Amino acid sequence: MPTSARTPYVVGAATLACVLLAIPILESTFAAAPHTSSVVIFSLVTLVVMLVGGVWLMHAGDIHAEPATVFSWRPLVYIAVLASAWAMVIAETPHATYFLFALIGISQWLLPERTGAFVTLGLTVFTIVGQVFHHGASTGTVVGPLLIAVLMLAFMHMYRAMRFEALQKNAVIAELRDAQGQLVESEREKARITERERLGRDLHDTTAQSLSSVILRLGLAEEALDSGESAGALEHVRSASDATSEALSELRSAITHLTPKGSGPTRLEAALVRVAETARSRAVSNRRGTTPVIECRVAPDLPELNMTTATSLVRIVQSSLANALDHAHASRIEVRACAEGGEVHIDIEDDGRGFDVDEALLGPRGDSGGYGLGFVVQRSRELGGNAAIIAAPGDGALISVTIPVSQAPSDPPASPVSPH
Known part of the structure; x- marks a missing residue:
């Protein structure tokens, strides 16, 4: 797929990721938390990994204008490295969980639906374990990632279903247009055949009759010459000339459709x-x-x-x-x-x-x-x-x-x- 067609999707995903990575940075800054500098550094590292990996996938042809339907190993490597960088942010602040929205969306887009679902499950478990390990077990550390996973899975499933239906409709429309084009061409061919038959009939009823008369008159002229009747032969030649002029007039009329x-x-x-x-x-x-x-x-x-x-x-x-x-x-x-x-x-x-x-x-x-x-x-x-x-x-x-x-x-x- 041309790069120009993929650019809007890449830009949109990068913008969303930046917004989600900015949440823990802003929260730590406003709260004057002692780990603010670590959150900023690890968030920037995660952002750099996401952008560099995105450029790599784009050049490899693994980023498409539609959700992937064919498995490729490169998106798996990309998601694994990105999740590893993001794990450092989770270790510093529980608000890093918001980035799970972007991570699951990227997985669902770059991988086939079934593979993406398994990866989503793994990322959700990975997030819950990290939150519990670093920030303690609570309702938010468990329910939050699960809710994000369910919402993203439902959203991407509906999106794929709508896109599939749209593609099916486009295919049907293309088939109908093709059938319509074939029908139009068939009608044109039928019209051409009808016109050829009409011209054939007209030429037979007019020009062909005149030319037959010319042949007969020239034959009579030849017989008259053989018999020594030059005057009669001349009369037949004149008649043949008149018939030839008549045939030419009829042919011109047929050609110019002067019916x-x-x-x-x-x-x-x-x-x-x-x-x-x-x-x-x-x-x-x-x-x-x-x-x-x-x-x-x-x-x-x-x-x-x-x-x-x-x-x-x-x-x-x-x-x-x-x-x-x-x-x-x-x-x-x-x-x-x-x-x-x-x-x-x-x-x-x-x-x-x-x-x-x-x-x-x-x-x-x-x-x-x-x-x-x-x-x-x-x-x-x-x-x-x-x-x-x-x-x-x-x-x-x-x-x-x-x-x-x-x-x-x-x-x-x-x-x-x-x-x-």
Whole structure:
């Protein structure tokens, strides 16, 4: 323990000892006793032994800020030498008994409780014998030291008990703070994971779709060049360039957390129509032959939607359209949105080649890496709703999403919903 932490205890003990050693000196001086000079000399010797021994114990590391719990031989030697010096004062005056308070306190502090109790008993007997031998037997020479010993033992026992309880409480508080810190860190990690998943979904539904379109258009441009159709190849390259710019814009939006913010039904309708037009435009560039028909029907009585709900609905439609066009190769897709009973319903139905729902959601590869149908279901559940997926191989597919508007977080309206 640092010396600065032990200094207050050493100073306090030395002050108390000086006061107790001054009592016999003052009593002898005022009484003009013939042994006054002896009392003064022996008291000063006792004081010097106490201070020099205290410095020795401090450098040896045997003086602590709390009562000792581990035995060391040095405090025993110190107490024995100090008691021997004090015995010379007892031989001169019975008032030296007051110093027993300090001597027992030092023993109880420097030694473990049980060892200190045995030493206290020895010092008490030593004092009584010295008093009786030099000053005669009386009630005071016997009862006085016993009373001092009992009081000091009781005081130090209560002090140790209170300190132990305080240390236990501090340990519990430290454990609680540690647990609280771990909980906070766990919540932060959970938030980080949630944010990564959100970014993954958004990138899949926006940037990844645009980049897929770029790859397809560049492939078509390469085929056109092989066929000698330079004009067609140039058109595909221009389309790929436009899709690349679109992907870059979407990526910047995701990085800066410029998430779509929604308000009323008109803005949601405009966003859904824009999603459908974008999907149709991509399908036209990526396919040869029939242009897919994408219809978007939004009921005029949709309730006001907050940012989180509107964003999720746009992303769900965006992902579902991409799945229907790229994987199911649908020629006709219908998007329907309506409100009923405090809930918003979104249906995306296509006439594509369909799929096995269980295999798509629970299979070893999931939904082409896990960012399509699985995230449609997850987004719906995050808003307190659900998603029903009805499909079969060769029979098309229907994705029906229901979101309770009352459970959606309430965010203030800001700007129109964007499909990107």
